[in-house]
Amino acid sequence: MRHIISTLFLALVVAMLASCGNSGEQAAAEQDRYHINRSDTSTIKKAHKSVLILSGSPRRGGNTDLLCDEFARGAKAAGAQVEKIFVSDYDIRFFQEADERHVADSADVATDDAPTIVRKMLDADIIVLSSPVYFMNIDGQMKTLIDRTYSHYTDLKNKEFYYITACADNAESTADYAIAAFRGFVMCLPNPTERGMVKAIGLGRKGSVKGTAFMQQAYELGTGV
Numbered sequence: 001m002r003h004i005i006s007t008l009f010l011a012l013v014v015a016m017l018a019s020c021g022n023s024g025e026q027a028a029a030e031q032d033r034y035h036i037n038r039s040d041t042s043t044i045k046k047a048h049k050s051v052l053i054l055s056g057s058p059r060r061g062g063n064t065d066l067l068c069d070e071f072a073r074g075a076k077a078a079g080a081q082v083e084k085i086f087v088s089d090y091d092i093r094f095f096q097e098a099d100e101r102h103v104a105d106s107a108d109v110a111t112d113d114a115p116t117i118v119r120k121m122l123d124a125d126i127i128v129l130s131s132p133v134y135f136m137n138i139d140g141q142m143k144t145l146i147d148r149t150y151s152h153y154t155d156l157k158n159k160e161f162y163y164i165t166a167c168a169d170n171a172e173s174t175a176d177y178a179i180a181a182f183r184g185f186v187m188c189l190p191n192p193t194e195r196g197m198v199k200a201i202g203l204g205r206k207g208s209v210k211g212t213a214f215m216q217q218a219y220e221l222g223t224g225v
């Protein structure tokens with residue numbers, strides 16, 4: 001009996017250790033949960049792809065904003081047509097019941113800037129979603145904009161997505177909360193493809209991302225569009 005118990009205990013410890021060392025598989029399983037296509041190469045067969053970068057931090061020149069710039073630089077070098085939007089510059093109000101109507105039908109209902117940005121999202125081949133981690137989530141600017149796509153989210157089809165986030169914490173699992181928020185949106189769209197992400201950790205101070213490997217990572221992701 002003692003032998004069986006100690007064998008079972010040993011098997012349990014081995015299983016726990018194996019699962020700890022399996023972060024690659026865990027990441028894949030986590031992604032599968034969202035039913036989002038993943039591709040290392042572009043699925044969009046166009047010479048000049050259009051890229052819309054949604055820079056979601058309220059800190060202009062902050063960490064995610066700088067990473068967005070690096071991504072833009074890379075994407076331009078790759079021949080893409082790039083537009084970066086600093087979301088905080090726009091008047092985007094909370095989703096209201098009236099916003100359930102189709103954007104095309106409700107141009108006179110929504111008087112803020114949300115329909116303009118949603119149209120840019122509809123026109124883009126590739127969308128970069130970026131936000132700092134705010135209380136283990138994305139920030140209010142990005143969430144409010146995402147909610148305002150509601151009247152057109154089923155038209156946001158066949159798009160490719162990149163995610164950019166930054167956080168003060170040194171643990172990648174903290175950045176994953178923002179990634180999960182982005183994925184929660186993207187998984188609701190028709191046939192999206194996830195192309196890549198930057199999870200810039202250990203960055204509390206504004207601009208502290210400068211000179212880190214995350215900048216190079218963002219540039220290289222951009223060149224891959």
Ligand SMILES: Cc1cc2nc3c(=O)[nH]c(=O)nc-3n(C[C@H](O)[C@H](O)[C@H](O)COP(=O)(O)O)c2cc1C
Pocket residue numbers: 057058059061062063064065131132133134135136137166167168169170174203204205206207
């Ligand atoms: C309201 C607020 C909430 C934050 N919450 C977190 C958090 O939950 N975890 C974390 O690691 N950092 C958190 N931070 C720090 C930011 O994620 C970090 O400073 C990040 O680099 C900011 O990016 P930005 O320069 O692009 O704005 C928070 C910052 C603010 C202002």
